[in-house]
Amino acid sequence: MRRPASTWLVLLLLMPALALPSIIESTYYMSIAVTAAAFCVLSVCLNLIYGYVGLLSLCQVAFWGLGAYATAILTAHHDVSIGLALIASGIVAVLASILVGIASFRVSRHSFAIASLVFALLLQHLAYDWTSLTRGAMGIPGLPVPELAIPLVGRVAFGRAHDFFYLMCAWAIVTILFVRMIILSRVGRALVAIRENTSLAESHGLNVFRYKLIAFAISSFFTGVAGGLFCLFISIADPSVFDFYYTEAMLVMVILGGAGTFWPVIVASIVFTFAPEFLRIGEELRLVLYGALLVAAMLAMPEGFAGFVKMRRRKRQRTEFSEALAGKS
Amino acid sequence: MAATPVLSIQNWACGYLDEPIVKDFSFDLEPGKIACIVGSNGAGKSTLLRSLFGMIKRFSGELRFFDQPIENMPAPRRMAMGMSFVPQGRCNFPYLTVEENMELATYTLPKAEAAIAVQAQVEKFDILERKWKDRASNLSGGEQQIVEMAMALAVSPRLLLIDEPSLGLSPKMRTDVFAKIKSLADDDISVIMVEQNVRGGLNISDVAVVMDLGRKIMEGSASEILNDPRISSVFLGGAPKEQAP
Amino acid sequence: MTPEVFVEVLINGIAIGSVYALFALGLALIFGVLEFVNFAHGEFYMIGAMLISAIMIGTGVNYWLALPVVVMASLVAGVVLYDVFWRRLRQGDYEKSILITIGIALILQNGALYVWGPTPRLLETGFTTSVIVLGDLVIPVARIVAMSISFTVLLLVYLGLNKTRGGLALRGVAQNRAAATMVGIQLHKISRVAVGVGIGLCGLSGGVLALIYTIFPTMGYILAFKAFAIVIIGGLGSLAGAIIVGFTLGIVESFVTLYMSSGSMNMLVFGAMIAVLLFRPLGLFGRQLRL
Numbered sequence: 001m002r003r004p005a006s007t008w009l010v011l012l013l014l015m016p017a018l019a020l021p022s023i024i025e026s027t028y029y030m031s032i033a034v035t036a037a038a039f040c041v042l043s044v045c046l047n048l049i050y051g052y053v054g055l056l057s058l059c060q061v062a063f064w065g066l067g068a069y070a071t072a073i074l075t076a077h078h079d080v081s082i083g084l085a086l087i088a089s090g091i092v093a094v095l096a097s098i099l100v101g102i103a104s105f106r107v108s109r110h111s112f113a114i115a116s117l118v119f120a121l122l123l124q125h126l127a128y129d130w131t132s133l134t135r136g137a138m139g140i141p142g143l144p145v146p147e148l149a150i151p152l153v154g155r156v157a158f159g160r161a162h163d164f165f166y167l168m169c170a171w172a173i174v175t176i177l178f179v180r181m182i183i184l185s186r187v188g189r190a191l192v193a194i195r196e197n198t199s200l201a202e203s204h205g206l207n208v209f210r211y212k213l214i215a216f217a218i219s220s221f222f223t224g225v226a227g228g229l230f231c232l233f234i235s236i237a238d239p240s241v242f243d244f245y246y247t248e249a250m251l252v253m254v255i256l257g258g259a260g261t262f263w264p265v266i267v268a269s270i271v272f273t274f275a276p277e278f279l280r281i282g283e284e285l286r287l288v289l290y291g292a293l294l295v296a297a298m299l300a301m302p303e304g305f306a307g308f309v310k311m312r313r314r315k316r317q318r319t320e321f322s323e324a325l326a327g328k329s
Numbered sequence: 330m331a332a333t334p335v336l337s338i339q340n341w342a343c344g345y346l347d348e349p350i351v352k353d354f355s356f357d358l359e360p361g362k363i364a365c366i367v368g369s370n371g372a373g374k375s376t377l378l379r380s381l382f383g384m385i386k387r388f389s390g391e392l393r394f395f396d397q398p399i400e401n402m403p404a405p406r407r408m409a410m411g412m413s414f415v416p417q418g419r420c421n422f423p424y425l426t427v428e429e430n431m432e433l434a435t436y437t438l439p440k441a442e443a444a445i446a447v448q449a450q451v452e453k454f455d456i457l458e459r460k461w462k463d464r465a466s467n468l469s470g471g472e473q474q475i476v477e478m479a480m481a482l483a484v485s486p487r488l489l490l491i492d493e494p495s496l497g498l499s500p501k502m503r504t505d506v507f508a509k510i511k512s513l514a515d516d517d518i519s520v521i522m523v524e525q526n527v528r529g530g531l532n533i534s535d536v537a538v539v540m541d542l543g544r545k546i547m548e549g550s551a552s553e554i555l556n557d558p559r560i561s562s563v564f565l566g567g568a569p570k571e572q573a574p
Numbered sequence: 575m576t577p578e579v580f581v582e583v584l585i586n587g588i589a590i591g592s593v594y595a596l597f598a599l600g601l602a603l604i605f606g607v608l609e610f611v612n613f614a615h616g617e618f619y620m621i622g623a624m625l626i627s628a629i630m631i632g633t634g635v636n637y638w639l640a641l642p643v644v645v646m647a648s649l650v651a652g653v654v655l656y657d658v659f660w661r662r663l664r665q666g667d668y669e670k671s672i673l674i675t676i677g678i679a680l681i682l683q684n685g686a687l688y689v690w691g692p693t694p695r696l697l698e699t700g701f702t703t704s705v706i707v708l709g710d711l712v713i714p715v716a717r718i719v720a721m722s723i724s725f726t727v728l729l730l731v732y733l734g735l736n737k738t739r740g741g742l743a744l745r746g747v748a749q750n751r752a753a754a755t756m757v758g759i760q761l762h763k764i765s766r767v768a769v770g771v772g773i774g775l776c777g778l779s780g781g782v783l784a785l786i787y788t789i790f791p792t793m794g795y796i797l798a799f800k801a802f803a804i805v806i807i808g809g810l811g812s813l814a815g816a817i818i819v820g821f822t823l824g825i826v827e828s829f830v831t832l833y834m835s836s837g838s839m840n841m842l843v844f845g846a847m848i849a850v851l852l853f854r855p856l857g858l859f860g861r862q863l864r865l
Contacts, residue, residue: 050669054669056669056672056673099848102852103848103851103852104851106855107851107855108810109668109669110605110609110611110668110810111806111810111851111855113611113668113669113672114611114802114805114806115806115847115848115851117613117802118799118802118803118806118844118847119844121795121798121799122799122840122841122844125799125836125837125840126837126840126841128837129835129836129837129838129840130837244795248676248680251673251676255673282688283684284684284685284687284688285684285688287680287683287684288680288681288684288685288688290677290680291676291677291678291679291680291681291684292677292681293677294673294674294676294677294680295659295674295677295678295681298670298673298674298677299659299662299674384755404755404758405758405759405760408758409758413756414756415756416752416753416756418752419750419753420750420752420753420756421750421753422745422746422749422750422753422754423749423750424745424749425742425745425746425749429742432739432742433742433743433746433754433757433759434757435757436739436742436743436746436757436758436759437757437758477753480753480756480757481756484758
């Protein structure tokens with residue numbers, strides 16, 4: 001099962017994507033590409049916590065929104081540098097994940113799903129109502145443009161979608177590499193052991209609670225920073241970053257890609273960010289479609305597309321096997 | 330051949346997922362007899378019992394209950410025909426009173442019959458009356474086992490399937506429970522019992538079946554099996570009275 | 575606070591609390607029997623409210639005719655939900671069940687947005703703005719109506735669960751499925767009834783709360799927050815817990831929002847939920863008040 005080389009191979013195959021900004025002229029499509037990179041981070045993180053640990057976290061959007069607000073408040077109201085603000089975003093998200101995790105991991109998986117959802121809903125309410133901090137529905141606009149001093153190139157401002165794409169991609173790649181490393185490590189095997197049989201893992205001396213918390217914290221960190229980056233990209237943080245839309249999109253990507261498989265989930269993130277744009281349907285119908293896809297996927301191919309293919313292959317092999325047996329007798 | 334067997338199992342295979350756990354199992358139970366199925370952990374005893382009641386998947390084989398094929402019937406139908414099952418572990422309703430438990434036990438009967446059936450059990454098991462208004466979860470393990478038996482018997486079955494009746498009971502309670510099972514034969518109720526406590530189980534049984542790895546490896550009268558040196562060395566571990574826990 | 579204001583606020587709290595109780599009761603009933611959490615519960619409530627408004631505007635019938643139609647429609651929706659989706663799932667498939675209900679919630683909410691648009695509307699009944707004046711006391715009729723309906727239905731559910739054989743069987747299934755099979759209870763039949771009644775209660779609470787609040791397609795999402803907190807605080811699957819906490823929340827909210835923003839109130843609810851998870855993970859009433 002261990003094929004760490006595939007990580008580099010896939011990244012190599014993705015290299016041409018970096019040429020996109022010079023091919024695509026439309027800012028609109030480039031913005032979607034930035035969103036796709038952000039969704040890669042979100043779904044890789046959700047996949048880590050749901051696909052590999054088996055915890056259905058419905059509050060990834062809370063970390064994403066917390067990250068966005070932390071970056072916005074720090075850069076716009078407190079003149080903190082962007083780099084520092086982004087790191088702070090990650091840390092705020094981690095602190096929140098620890099709070100939710102400690103409160104709900106010990107109980108049951110139902111309680112975790114509910115508590116995480118309630119937490120996400122609470123944050124959106126807060127973003128609307130805590131006006132002294134968040135300016136409510138108006139949001140915090142006019143965020144600064146990230147700039148980076150790159151050797152040989154000089155100072156680069158990431159103002160346009162074409163430039164911001166590189167920034168979001170860089171974060172997506174860092175996330176992918178780090179999460180991939182975690183999954184292939186000893187920690188990753190422990191996480192899968194927990195998903196498969198929690199009490200067995202416990203009886204083998206694994207500190208299940210601690211491993212779950214570590215995985216949750218990692219996924220919230222990367223999600224939080226991505227949220228910070230995203231609000232810099234759209235230059236505003238408002239309560240819509242907590243929208244359930246993100247949760248739903250993430251779920252569709254992870255579930256249809258195949259929770260617990262690595263690359264298919266990333267492919268699904270890209271496909272499901274672009275597909276609705278090409279279908280040109282309104283947001284309501286898009287979400288209806290997502291809902292229908294989710295339900296259909298759960299009924300028809302609960303292991304996701306990757307699992308579906310695997311199952312078909314296994315079934316075919318079995319038929320061939322039994323046909324071979326029948327032929328012999 | 331003597332009277333029609335209560336239950337006739339032919340080439341039975343059953344299990345949970347793709348692979349059968351119990352394979353090629355055949356056995357006939359004579360009326361009024363108590364059969365005890367023994368075997369090591371994972372031999373497939375409980376799986377067999379559950380499949381006889383129609384709770385898990387059948388792969389192949391025939392099952393006849395008083396000469397009627399029942400292998401395709403769902404559990405409630407088998408129950409209506411006179412088969413009762415007491416599964417392993419607690420199978421009462423913990424937050425209901427003993428009275429309500431008995432009421433649910435006769436859920437499948439018409440109301441008037443139900444009351445009579447419950448009354449009959451109350452007369453047979455005096456514990457029911459004493460604990461009538463208590464919640465089942467407040468009873469001791471042995472008392473709960475008796476209530477569960479009374480629940481299974483309330484529908485006047487002709488065959489009782491009972492899984493590990495002595496599990497977790499004190500020696501005194503165990504003797505009581507075994508005595509109750511033994512007395513069922515007087516009411517013409519046949520029993521198939523799975524029991525880890527081999528010696529206690531075989532003592533009250535007429536016939537015994539030894540299972541290993543999902544197959545029947547031996548069948549005989551209970552005393553034969555009990556005195557078979559190979560059996561005692563494998564299952565009784567040479568222990569004088571009780572099987573080691 | 576004058577005694578009159580106190581009484582008015584209290585009545586308001588009881589009225590809203592009684593509807594919370596109905597809503598949370600449905601959620602708890604379904605969880606008690608199936609051990610599945612219905613994440614589309616808020617949306618069925620929203621559909622209940624939107625539907626009653628649509629029926630009343632569309633056909634011109636009055637509230638008392640439209641309400642039973644909404645309840646029946648919700649009941650049927652619950653039965654369909656069970657037979658089409660939940661019936662196929664096994665015990666322990668709860669992630670699957672959560673995802674299916676989230677998918678259904680998405681379809682309902684955005685379908686409603688598509689059909690009805692986001693504009694909030696008010697249910698126009700003959701008594702929407704009527705009040706009863708008793709001395710210095712001013713009580714809106716709509717609140718009295720909401721309260722009466724909720725109390726009647728809560729009483730009916732109580733009697734149904736405790737005084738009928740079907741209710742007893744339902745409690746039996748909730749307590750021990752293996753034992754229920756042993757005594758010959760048909761699990762599917764009972765589960766179908768539980769889900770039908772649960773969604774029926776949910777649609778009813780939508781129809782009743784529509785008397786008090788404005789209605790719009792995203793309203794379910796807001797109530798769901800409270801309902802989930804209610805069932806966690808009361809204990810998952812505890813019917814009495816859901817009712818007691820539902821009432822308490824309605825009353826507390828009614829008083830607290832006199833002094834605090836609704837945002838702070840939500841923080842309070844969330845804080846209470848976290849505290850319960852930390853210190854009484856089985857809920858305030860634990861197993862003692864289970865179905």
